[in-house]
Amino acid sequence: MxxxxxxxxxxxxxxxxxxxxxxxxxxxxxxxxxxxxxxxxxxxxxxxxxxxxxxxxxxxxxxxxxxxxxxxxxxxxxxxxxxxxxxxxxxxxxxxxxxxxxxxxxxxxxxxxxxxxxxxxxxxxxxxxxxxxxxxxxxxxxxxxAAAAIDPATEALNRLSPAGRAVITTLRDLQPAWRAPPGSVSSARSPASPGICGTCPACTCPGSRRGWVGWAVPSTPRFGSLSAWRRPGTPCGTST
CATH class of the missing domain: 1.10.287 (Helix Hairpins)
Structure with a gap:
């Protein structure tokens, strides 16, 4: 110039x-x-x-x-x-x-x-x-x-509404908990709580990984309605 x-x-x-x-x-x-x-x-x-x-x-x-x-x-x-x-x-x-x-x-x-x-x-x-x-x-x-090299996931996220981006960001932040090995969540939240098991396949107690996921994931065709899952911390056999 x-x-x-x-x-x-x-x-x-x-x-x-x-x-x-x-x-x-x-x-x-x-x-x-x-x-x-x-x-x-x-x-x-x-x-x-x-x-x-x-x-x-x-x-x-x-x-x-x-x-x-x-x-x-x-x-x-x-x-x-x-x-x-x-x-x-x-x-x-x-x-x-x-x-x-x-x-x-x-x-x-x-x-x-x-x-x-x-x-x-x-x-x-x-x-x-x-x-x-x-x-x-x-x-x-x-x-x-440089614009063409933007990550496709980031580009898709930017196209969402603010509310949609908030949901996706929340779910993404929860991914480490979903991928944790069985028992890791229960040990961090309420170890040896009475009435809580970690062996029942359908158990939704905090000690069960299945129960954690059922509480965190919203209603989807795969997981069904959120009301069908027990609240984390509810002992087996106890309805929500």
Missing amino acids: QALADAQRAAQAAQEAVTRARADEVERLEDLSRAAADARLDEEDAVDAVSDAERELAEARSSGNLERIDDAERAYRRAEQTLANVRDRVSDLAREQEHAGRVGVDGSDQVQAALDRQAEAQRQVDQAAQRVADALDAVREASTS
């Missing part, structure tokens, strides 16, 4: 970087447009300067003054050089404007680099999310396997 959170933060930062790159590119294009306009104005001024220098040179030559002629020739060459430089800058700016108009804001190098970083960050998010999904699937599968 931490890896996914980190990837999401990186993706958010990459998205913000794209937004900034686009804003910077828009501002750059505006600056480019202003620079191109200024260059064209400079070109007009340079053309006028060349015309003025050419006229000054002609007048200097007409005067025959060598020094004035030299100065005029130098000013004319400088004006022509300035015009050439300005026209070169105008040409460069025009090509840059043409390219920017063709590719648009998102086609600029700066924005493209930001978009590439954003795409990589999104791939990291997708990979981290897939790893989280795989982990959750593994947890669900393990939980399903």
Whole structure:
């Protein structure tokens, strides 16, 4: 989960970087447009300067003054050089404007680099999310396997009503007494009690295992009605 959170933060930062790159590119294009306009104005001024220098040179030559002629020739060459430089800058700016108009804001190098970083960050998010999904699937599968491995008896007990579970729990707690060897119950409850035997097959005295079971087990098709059994502790031959 931490890896996914980190990837999401990186993706958010990459998205913000794209937004900034686009804003910077828009501002750059505006600056480019202003620079191109200024260059064209400079070109007009340079053309006028060349015309003025050419006229000054002609007048200097007409005067025959060598020094004035030299100065005029130098000013004319400088004006022509300035015009050439300005026209070169105008040409460069025009090509840059043409390219920017063709590719648009998102086609600029700066924005493209930001978009590439954003795409990589999104791939990291997708990979981290897939790893989280795989982990959750593994947890669900393990939980399903564990649920399928629950003891059938426990599962059946859980499906009973609260009263039914109480009955089954009580009977289960009595199982050790039912399985005790003959005489073990009588020795624990009332040893050598008068009128109690442990030999009569039908005896239901506390000393008889049969009598204990008859008292503990509710009415069933196998054991019959509870009223047909003597209460534990009742001597043989004594009705309940």
